Structure formats: structure tokens, C-alpha cells
Amino acid sequence: MLIELKGIVQYYDQGHKFVDVVVIEDQDVKSQRHRVGVDIEVSHGKIITFLSELYGVTPGDIVWPGHIKL
Amino acid sequence: MAAGLPDYIRGMDVILQALAELIVRPKYGTALLESGTLGVTANIDNTLVEVAGKGMIYGGAVWLDDTNSQANGEVRLWADDVDLSPLSFLRLIDYGINKPRTWPVTINVYNNVDFIYSAGISYGITFESKLKISYDENNGRTPTVHYRLVYTLI
Numbered sequence: 001m002l003i004e005l006k007g008i009v010q011y012y013d014q015g016h017k018f019v020d021v022v023v024i025e026d027q028d029v030k031s032q033r034h035r036v037g038v039d040i041e042v043s044h045g046k047i048i049t050f051l052s053e054l055y056g057v058t059p060g061d062i063v064w065p066g067h068i069k070l
Numbered sequence: 071m072a073a074g075l076p077d078y079i080r081g082m083d084v085i086l087q088a089l090a091e092l093i094v095r096p097k098y099g100t101a102l103l104e105s106g107t108l109g110v111t112a113n114i115d116n117t118l119v120e121v122a123g124k125g126m127i128y129g130g131a132v133w134l135d136d137t138n139s140q141a142n143g144e145v146r147l148w149a150d151d152v153d154l155s156p157l158s159f160l161r162l163i164d165y166g167i168n169k170p171r172t173w174p175v176t177i178n179v180y181n182n183v184d185f186i187y188s189a190g191i192s193y194g195i196t197f198e199s200k201l202k203i204s205y206d207e208n209n210g211r212t213p214t215v216h217y218r219l220v221y222t223l224i
Contacts, residue, residue: 006099007123007223012116013106022102022123022223031100031223067199068122 003055004063006031008042008070021047025055042070097224101128104219108205115146115206118215123223124198129170130191130219131178132205141182142209145189147174148202154195158208159187191219 007022019036036042036050048059055061110116118132132145141160146153155175157167162177170176171192179188191203205215 007121007125009102009104009119009121010117011104011106011119012108015109022100024099031102033102065124067124069199070122 001055001057002026002061002063003051003057005047005051005065005068008047008068009033010042021051023051044070098126098222099224101220101222104221105217107214107216109212109214110205110207112207112210112212115204116215118203118205118217119219120203121197121201121221121223122199123201125196125201125221125223127191127193127195127197127201128220128222129193130203130217130221131188132191132203132215132217133179133186133188134205134213134215135184135186136211136213137185138209138211139182139185140187140207140209140211140213141180143187143213144206144208145175145191146202146204146206147191147195148200148204149195149197150200159189162189 004024006024009020011018016038018038019040019042020033021036022031022033024031034054048062051062052059104119108118134140142158144156144158147155159180163180167173168177170190174192174195176190178190179186203217203219
């Protein structure tokens with residue numbers, strides 16, 4: 001399975017910061033959204049680890065486009 | 071279908087213009103919605119939502135009602151770290167910037183009697199790596215700000 005990162009969303013609601021990722025699974029036309037955490041700091045390693053564990057894939061199976069910067 | 075034949079027998083024949091019409095549209099990703107409510111901090115620029123990625127805005131709004139004036143408050147739209155809309159509610163109403171797409175942020179409601187304000191986020195603005203909406207509180211108060219943003223990531 002190949003996971004392509006499309007975006008990282010950080011938004012504020014009711015006093016908390018929510019961190020979500022938007023991904024495409026195996027070049028599907030529809031994206032999937034997942035909650036990484038609440039009130040956490042975002043890092044490259046944290047996102048990669050989260051997606052690896054969620055999908056049961058290695059970091060090499062996760063595509064991180066160059067335009068997505070933290 | 072070209073010349074009465076199914077597509078699997080004969081593909082599109084654009085060169086010969088055999089098609090009666092050809093519909094073309096840009097391919098974008100799934101529409102996404104962000105929404106939230108934030109009690110902002112006085113006298114600073116408060117981030118409401120921030121997206122890392124490439125995409126396009128479909129629309130949005132930021133609104134609030136307070137017990138005192140927020141005329142100098144600014145709804146800010148940032149694309150790729152550029153502040154596209156450094157104008158307060160007061161300036162937006164003064165200049166009549168109230169039509170979508172004439173400016174990245176437009177005024178929907180300006181009620182400086184009951185202190186209700188609403189700004190719209192214009193459709194069609196693209197971003198290459200980052201999108202952010204913030205509320206710059208310039209009145210020394212801590213109002214509760216509500217927002218909605220609809221966009222896509224490509």
C-alpha cells in the first residue's frame with residue numbers, strides 16, 4: 001500500500017488545537033482524513049510514525065511531497 | 071462517444087472534431103471543511119486554522135459578536151506566508167469591499183451598534199504550500215470568533 005500525504009491541518013476549536021492529516025491511499029480519487037492528536041506539537045517524525053502505525057506500512061511507503069513543509 | 075461509436079471502440083477524436091462537445095474541468099481533490107470557535111487573545115494575531123499543502127479555496131466566513139466594538143479587528147488570509155488581506159472590518163465597510171472575489175476577504179455584516187461582524191473568504195484563491203486564516207484582535211478585548219473554511223487539497 002502506498003500512502004501519499006496531501007496536507008496537514010491544524011485548527012483551533014473550543015480552546016484546543018486539533019492536528020489532522022489528509023492522505024490518499026493507493027492513488028485513490030478520494031482522500032482520507034485522520035486525527036493525529038490534540039494540543040500536540042507537529043513534527044515530520046510524528047506524522048511519519050503516526051501514518052506508519054495507522055496503515056501498517058514502512059516509512060518508505062509514505063510519500064511526503066516536497067511542497068508540504070512544517 | 072465519437073461518431074456514434076462507444077468510447078471503448080473508438081476514443082475521443084479531438085483533432086477531427088468529431089465530438090459534439092467536450093467538457094473539460096480541472097481535477098481537484100476532495101472538498102474539506104474546517105470549522106471552529108476560538109476565544110481570542112487581545113492585541114495579537116490569533117491563528118484560527120492553518121493548512122500545509124497545495125490547493126484552492128472554495129469559500130469561507132469568519133464572524134463574531136461581542137459586547138463592545140471590534141471595528142478594528144482584522145480577518146487575515148495568508149497564502150504561502152503572504153498576508154493577502156490586511157484590512158479591518160471598518161476599512162472593509164468604509165471602502166465598500168463587500169463583493170466576493172473583489173478582495174480576498176470581504177465584509178458581509180458590519181453592525182457597530184450590536185457589535186456583530188462577519189467577513190467572507192473569497193472563492194478561487196490558490197496556494198502552493200500553506201494556507202492560514204487568523205484574526206488580528208486590535209481592540210484590547212477577548213471576543214469569541216467563529217469560522218468556516220471550505221477548500222480542497224490537490
